[in-house]
Amino acid sequence: MIRDLAQFMNKTLSMVKTGPTSVFICLFLMLFYIKPALAIKEEVISHKTFGKTVIYIPQTIPTSVALFVSGDGGWQAGVINMAKNLALQGALVAGIDARQYMAFLSRSSSSCYYPAGDFEQLSMMLQKKYKFSSYTKPVLVGYSYGATLVYGLLAQAPAGTFKGAIALGFCPDITLKKPLCKGNGLKSHVLVPGKSYYLERTEKLAAPFIALNGIKDETCPFQATKTFLTGMPFAELVTLPKVGHGFSIADNWLPQFYQSYKKIIASRSAIEQKNAASVQRMPDKLITTLPLNLLPTPSSDQPLIFMMSGDGGWTSFDQSLAESFAEKGMAVVGLDAQKYFWNAKTPQQTAAAIADAISYYMQNWKKKKFILAGYSFGACIAPFIANRLPENLQHNLSAVCMLSPDERADFEIHVADMLSIDGQDEPYNVLAEMKKARTFKLIVLFGDDEDPATTKQFRQETSRVVTLPGGHHYNNDYTGIVNYVIKSL
Incomplete structure (x- = not known):
């Protein structure tokens, strides 16, 4: 028709x-x-x-x-x-x-x-x-x-x-x-x-x-x-x-x-409305260039999670995963990677900004420990951030959690060269950076439908690599991801 x-x-x-x-x-x-x-x-x-x-x-x-x-x-x-x-x-x-x-x-x-x-x-x-x-x-x-x-x-x-x-x-x-x-x-x-x-x-x-x-x-x-x-x-x-x-x-x-x-x-999306409501309830908010999504919890015993999104930004996947962590009493500070890395940053610049945010919310939310987590694009940069945090924060870092990382990373959002736009290869070697992060507990997750060759490369670097059911979005089983991370701490 x-x-x-x-x-x-x-x-x-x-x-x-x-x-x-x-x-x-x-x-x-x-x-x-x-x-x-x-x-x-x-x-x-x-x-x-x-x-x-x-x-x-x-x-x-x-x-x-x-x-x-x-x-x-x-x-x-x-x-x-x-x-x-x-x-x-x-x-x-x-x-x-x-x-x-x-x-x-x-x-x-x-x-x-x-x-x-x-x-x-x-x-x-x-x-x-x-x-x-x-x-x-x-x-x-x-x-x-x-x-x-x-x-x-x-x-x-x-x-x-x-x-x-x-x-x-x-x-x-x-x-x-x-x-x-x-x-x-x-x-x-x-x-x-x-x-x-x-x-x-x-x-x-x-x-x-x-x-x-x-x-x-x-x-x-x-x-x-x-x-x-x-x-x-x-x-x-x-x-x-x-x-x-x-x-x-x-x-x-x-x-x-x-x-x-x-x-x-x-209009504002459902996620934007949730974050605005959360921020409005907070008496003090960090003044920062980081585009953050905040999910505080009443509990102060559980570690803080600083979570970095994929290159698609802070979508319902990231929000739902953060909410599942929050349901377990783990407060979340979420970084919209698409917004922050739209323009190029350096690892040092990024680590300094993230360190300020972690320090601020650990103090305000009375947290003693924190987890550095990232999904996809965010997972790739996580070890680079961990290795460049101030020493006092590194002592308080419980784990680095990487969901669906790749072997190479960048600190700028790049798009596949389908229009013959001049670009560059991702210059940062994730596997090499993980070797420098031996002092931190590494938790690496993949969906069992994701590229097995990539999973194999990460298994050679750390024994703490686990596959969960699903592809890049893990069948949207946020509870399953959270339960495994908590069990691994």
């Missing part, structure tokens, strides 16, 4: 020729098509995952990032002007051709698709390419086929990966050869084997999902979409009385589109 905007121009031009308001419509066309073209810059990049992708760059410094997925008709006509109008609002917009991305997915040998990872990588890559001073969580936008896909992305990704999603002409069925992976909580069932799937309602959304659907939509019936979204956390349906599936007359939906985008940009 083709759900796109391919006939948009023909319909509108027909109105101009025959309608009584041809002058008004011509003026509208000038505003809708010509003004965006004059006010923004366009670049086309070649991407091994997304193919040729059009980037729309506002005249001023971008204030947000939007990843816009077309309908199954491809990147043309109406979606182009939707994207341009977002760029007029200050967004850097990537126009993604759904047909090209579908072709890429169809070549995958995986049992399920995890597009959330591809889109996050694209966002980081673009923000590095266009020299964003700090990382901005992207807004997902999709029309028709793209609307369904961005719902799946938001549902499968760890909370905190994306700012939110806007779906224009949404219904929950999607054409794919294989299902989307469950990830953080997405479920689906087969409609036509090897061809299409139905994405089910989820109770685990933690960022806004706003669907703009027309009353006159015959492809995605309005009432069915309303029933699907009613009562879903973080979901909202915007009713468009004069709109069908084609979104042909911008006056009937563009104001609501702008309003929805601004609403998502201004």
Whole structure:
């Protein structure tokens, strides 16, 4: 079923020729098509995952990032002007051709698709390419086929990966050869084997999902979409009385589109809300450049945990793991590695800032011992930090806990070289640094579905390497991770 905007121009031009308001419509066309073209810059990049992708760059410094997925008709006509109008609002917009991305997915040998990872990588890559001073969580936008896909992305990704999603002409069925992976909580069932799937309602959304659907939509019936979204956390349906599936007359939906985008940009994620509430309850907060998430506990007997996230930032994985530690009475100070290491740091600089934070919260929360923990990117840098802490803190360090480390580390977020952007190899040898950390108790964890060669390399350096069920996210078994760490102390 083709759900796109391919006939948009023909319909509108027909109105101009025959309608009584041809002058008004011509003026509208000038505003809708010509003004965006004059006010923004366009670049086309070649991407091994997304193919040729059009980037729309506002005249001023971008204030947000939007990843816009077309309908199954491809990147043309109406979606182009939707994207341009977002760029007029200050967004850097990537126009993604759904047909090209579908072709890429169809070549995958995986049992399920995890597009959330591809889109996050694209966002980081673009923000590095266009020299964003700090990382901005992207807004997902999709029309028709793209609307369904961005719902799946938001549902499968760890909370905190994306700012939110806007779906224009949404219904929950999607054409794919294989299902989307469950990830953080997405479920689906087969409609036509090897061809299409139905994405089910989820109770685990933690960022806004706003669907703009027309009353006159015959492809995605309005009432069915309303029933699907009613009562879903973080979901909202915007009713468009004069709109069908084609979104042909911008006056009937563009104001609501702008309003929805601004609403998502201004929103705070569930994790941000939790951290703000936690900080508000604290009488004293450390003044620091470190982007910290704080989870204090009443108990002072258990060690403090200073925990560093992966390069995806402080997502629901990190938050849920920290909450599981807190449930055991272990207060957590969490570092958002994506924010802090977006720009290059040195090991010495990082260790000094972390030492100040650990000292401050150990004193304020009356802790005698602490654990230095890291996940993925954060795990790789953990031994470098431990070896550079002041001597008095090293005496109070109970363990260094590394979840899913790699053999090499860096103190800056880098993105895979899919755009031929000049880059550099990760210069720090994690295994060599671990040898210098023999005085500390090392706890190294991997998922048993992760690369066995990497696990083997770490086993050669320390006997305290354990595999737990699952892949890079350990089947989201936070309690299992916490129980093993506590048992190992």
